[in-house]
Amino acid sequence: MAKKPKFIGIRRTTAFNGRRKIGIDTNIFVRIYDQPFLLRVEASRIFNRHDIIFTHAACLREFTKHIMLKKNCDFHSAKEEAKDFIKSRNVRIIYPTECFIPEEELKTFEKQSNEKLANMGKEYLHCHEPDSVIILVFKKCGVNKIYSTDEAARICASFLGMDSSNLPSFDNKIMRELRKDKKFYKQRR
Numbered sequence: 001m002a003k004k005p006k007f008i009g010i011r012r013t014t015a016f017n018g019r020r021k022i023g024i025d026t027n028i029f030v031r032i033y034d035q036p037f038l039l040r041v042e043a044s045r046i047f048n049r050h051d052i053i054f055t056h057a058a059c060l061r062e063f064t065k066h067i068m069l070k071k072n073c074d075f076h077s078a079k080e081e082a083k084d085f086i087k088s089r090n091v092r093i094i095y096p097t098e099c100f101i102p103e104e105e106l107k108t109f110e111k112q113s114n115e116k117l118a119n120m121g122k123e124y125l126h127c128h129e130p131d132s133v134i135i136l137v138f139k140k141c142g143v144n145k146i147y148s149t150d151e152a153a154r155i156c157a158s159f160l161g162m163d164s165s166n167l168p169s170f171d172n173k174i175m176r177e178l179r180k181d182k183k184f185y186k187q188r189r
Contacts, residue, residue: 006153015026021139022046023162024055024091025131031167033066033085042167046147047089055086056137057095058130094141101136109136113156125152135160 032043036181045069047053060082067078086093131153138146145163148154154164
């Protein structure tokens, strides 16, 4: 019986050279909006730069829907709150009129990404709209780093040569705070 070939993933990391542009996905805004005190250090680390942080209009729409559900308010007031939240953090919104992605390019990217994900053994992940649109628009606008909590979006961004990061999990955040406390560190040993 023939052995099934094993796949070895090698990730090549290169030093970034040039002007950094950062793209933010909807789920980052949602997490920071829902837990501002827990994630204030990470939020200040991301949003302390001017004119290099971008998001897509689809992210604004998704974030508006989240605020509508959370606060039980109408679309207009939720959209104003979402815009204020995003703009107060120095984030520029990319609208579809600024950067258009043809349907064929979108479908090709989704198909190739889903094939690569399947080859990596991650059949449970799928590249789909609106994430694929957001990633392609970011790439077209020169964004070279993406923050997202969606694993599929981060991996698909890496297919296009962009760096991607996640916010730390709550466990990591708690452990980081506990490590600052010397007593906890000594008790653990």
